Ligand code: FES
C-alpha cells in the first residue's frame with residue numbers, strides 16, 4: 001500500500017478542508033456578472049384547470065425582464081420517464097407529458113405554471129404576486145385506492161389513473177398461487193411504506209448562462225448526474241445539442257435520489273437566459289423543496305408468506321399500490337418495479353415468488369427513487385412478514401431466517417425473483433451481529449428497562465440489495481431507456497501528477513479521497529498527487545452519475561480499467577527507456593524495473609518522457625499518457641447484511657427510543673473503511689427517521705400538511721443513538737475488478753424493519769398483542785396500538 | 790437603505806442594507822461570505838449559525854441592521870491564524886463528522902458555542918445542544934464524536950473506524 005493511504009486505509013477526506021472553512025462552492029454560492037433571478041408561480045390547488053393567465057401587470061412591475069407561462073413551452077418536449085414498464089397484459093405504461101411549466105391543468109400543489117425573471121429575487125417575487133391566474137379548482141385525487149376507482153383523472157388524456165399494472169414474474173404466478181393454496185401456514189400482512197421527503201440540506205438551485213457569440217449554454221445545477229441531465233435536456237426537452245450545452249454540478253449538498261432527476265426549473269432558466277441574454281438563477285426555498293422535490297416510498301402492500309410445517313418458505317406473494325404522483329419523474333417507473341420486485345426473494349431460498357405492482361397517478365408531487373429506491377420497500381415487506389410468521393408459528397425469528405437463508409455453497413444463486421446473486425454468507429453476518437450486539441446480554445438489559453417501567457424490545461433484520469444497476473444489455477431488455485455503465489479518464493500530466501476525470505458525482509460520498517486511493521494503490525504513488533475531476537460535462541468523457549450505490553462498483557471499475565491502460569502504455573515507454581522488452585518490465589512502488597536487474601525508471605520519469613518524446617519510438621507508441629475506459633458491469637452487486645436494534649417503549653406515552661443499532665454488512669472489499677462506516681451511519685439515521693418520525697401527509701384536498709421542518713419531523717441528534725457498524729464479513733464481489741459491492745443505501749434499507757420488529761417485540765413482551773404498527777411509529781400510534789390490543 | 794457597520798471575523802465592514810435584509814443575506818450576498826448556508830425558511834435547520842457578540846445566532850432570524858455595531862464570527866474566520874484547521878474543524882475531519890458539508894459550517898459554529906459554555910459535554914449534552922442543527926448525511930454519530938473529541942475527551946470507545 002502507498003504509505004499515505006491506498007486501498008483499505010481510513011484516509012481522512014481532503015474535501016473536508018474546504019467544507020470546514022466555508023470555502024466550498026455550492027450552486028447558490030456562485031454568482032455571474034449580470035445575473036438575474038427567476039421565481040416561479042406555483043399552484044396552490046392540487047388539481048385545477050388553467051382558464052387563463054394574465055401576466056401583463058407582472059410584466060409592468062419594476063425590474064421585470066420576462067414572464068413565462070406553459071404556453072411558451074408547448075413546442076418543446078416533455079421530461080421523459082427513463083424506463084418503459086409494460087403491464088401484465090402487454091400494454092405499455094401510460095406516459096402523459098411532463099411539461100416545463102404546467103399547461104392546461106395544474107396537477108399538484110407546487111406545480112409551476114409561470115415564472116418571472118427580474119433583476120432581483122424580491123422584484124421577481126413581487127411580480128409573481130401580480131400574475132393573475134384563473135384556475136378552476138377540481139376535486140383532488142389523493143388516495144391511491146380512490147384514484148383507481150375514480151372516474152376523473154390526473155391526466156384526462158389517458159383516461160385512467162393507473163400508470164401500469166405490472167406482474168413479476170408473470171410465468172410464476174400460477175405456481176405461487178398454488179403454493180400458497182396448499183401451504184401448511186400462510187402469514188399475511190398489510191403495510192404502508194410511508195412517503196418521505198428526501199430533504200437534502202441544500203435546496204435545489206439552477207443557474208444558466210447563454211453565450212450568443214457561439215450559441216452555447218452553461219447550466220450550473222444541483223445534480224447527482226450532470227451528464228444525464230444534459231442528455232435529458234438535449235435529447236428530449238429543449239433540444240439544445242450536447243456540444244452546445246455544458247452542465248456543471250459543483251459542490252452539491254446531499255442528494256439521496258432527489259437530485260438525480262431533471263426538473264423543469266433547469267429548462268426554464270436555460271430558455272430564459274437565452275431570451276433575455278443574461279444569466280438567470282433560481283434557488284429553491286425549503287417550502288419549494290418540500291412541494292416539488294421528488295418524494296420517496298409511498299407503497300401500500302399486502303404480502304403473504306407461505307410455509308411448510310417445518311417453517312420452510314414456499315412462496316412470497318405481494319400486491320402493491322405505488323404512488324407515482326402527478327407526473328412521471330425520470331426513474332419513477334423503475335423504482336417500484338425492477339428495483340423492488342426483483343429483490344423479493346431477499347436472502348432466502350424460496351422457490352415461488354409473484355409480485356404485482358399497480359402504479360397510480362395522484363395529485364401529489366412526483367415520487368421517485370429515494371435512498372434505497374424500491375429495495376427498502378422490498379426488504380420492509382419481507383422482513384416484517386417473516387417476523388410476524390415467526391411469532392405465529394412460535395419460532396425464534398433469527399432461527400426462522402437462518403433456516404431459509406441461501407447457504408454459502410449455493411452461489412451463484414438464481415433467485416426466484418430473477419436475479420443471480422454472486423456471493424454472500426448470511427449466516428456469518430448473523431453470527432457476527434449476535435456477537436457485536438451482545439445478544440447474550442439482552443435479557444439482563446430487558447430486566448433493567450422493565451425496572452425503569454419501560455418495555456424493551458429486540459428486532460432483527462436480514463437484507464440483500466442489488467447495487468450498481470447493470471448490465472446495459474439486460475436493463476435494455478427490461479425496458480431501461482439508458483445504458484448503465486460509467487466512464488473515467490486518467491490523465492498523467494508531464495510532471496507526474498494525475499487528473500482523473502470520473503462520471504460519478506460526489507455530493508457527500510468522499511470520491512475525491514477514495515478514488516485516488518485506488519489509483520495510488522495500482523500505481524504505487526502518493527495519492528496526494530492524484531486529483532479527481534467530477535461534475536462538469538465539459539471536462540469528463542461521460543458518466544451516468546451517482547445513485548444506487550454505484551459509484552465505486554461501476555465508475556471505480558472504469559477508473560481501474562483506465563489505470564490498467566496507463567500501466568500498459570507506461571511499461572512500453574519504460575521498456576524503451578531501459579532498452580528492455582515490455583514483458584520484462586515490472587511496476588512496484590511507483591518504479592518500473594527490468595525483472596532480475598537493477599535497471600529502473602520512476603513513474604515520474606516515464607510521465608515526462610511521454611510528453612517530451614525525444615528519442616521516442618513514435619512508430620510504436622504515441623506521445624502523451626492519457627487513457628479512457630467505459631465500464632459496463634456484468635451483473636448487479638449484492639451487498640447484504642444482518643441488523644439488529646434494541647428499543648425502549650414508554651408504555652405511558654408510547655414514545656420509542658432506539659437504545660442501540662447494530663449493522664453488520666457485507667460490502668465486499670472496502671476501499672476506505674471510515675467513509676464506508678459514515679455512509680452506513682447516514683443511512684441508519686434516515687431509516688430510523690422513517691421508522692419513527694418522518695411522514696409526508698396530504699389532506700383530502702391535496703394540500704401538503706408537512707411542508708416545513710415545523711411539521712415534517714427530521715431526525716435530530718437527540719433522536720438517535722451511537723451505532724455499531726461492522727464490515728468485517730465481506731465477500732468480494734466476483735465480477736468487478738475491485739471486488740466492491742456498494743454501501744450508500746444499506747443503512748436506509750436495513751434499519752426500518754429492524755426498528756419496527758423491535759417495537760413489536762417490546763409490546764409483546766409487555767403482554768400486548770400488537771402484530772403491526774405502520775411507520776412512522778409516533779407515540780400516538782404506538783400508544784393507540786397498545787390501547788386497542 | 791440604512792448603513793450598517795460591524796466587525797466580521799476581526800475586520801470592520803460596512804454596507805447599505807434594507808430594513809428587511811437578513812444578516813444571512815448580508816453575509817452571503819453583500820460580503821460574499823458564502824460559508825454561511827441557508828437550508829430552510831423556518832429557522833429550524835441551523836445551517837446559518839454564526840456568532841454575534843460571542844453568542845450563537847441563526848443568521849436567518851436576525852436583520853442585518855440589528856447586528857449594527859456587533860462583533861460577528863462566521864465559519865470563514867474559524868481556522869487558526871496560519872490557516873490550519875482549528876481544534877473543532879480538525880476533529881470534524883479526523884472523525885469524519887461531515888459528508889456533503891452543507892450543514893457543516895452551522896455545526897462547527899454551534900459546537901464552538903457549546904464548548905465555550907461547557908468544555909467537557911457528555912454525549913447527551915452534545916445531542917441536546919444540537920437540537921437546532923439538522924444534518925441529513927451523517928446520522929450525527931460522527932458529529933457527536935467529533936465534538937466530544939474536540940473537547941479533549943477520549944472517544945476511542947465509541948464504536949466504528
Ligand atoms: S437557514 Fe437559518 S435555520 Fe435554516
Ligand code: FES
Nearest residue numbers: 888889892924926
Ligand atoms: S454533512 Fe450533509 S447535511 Fe450534514
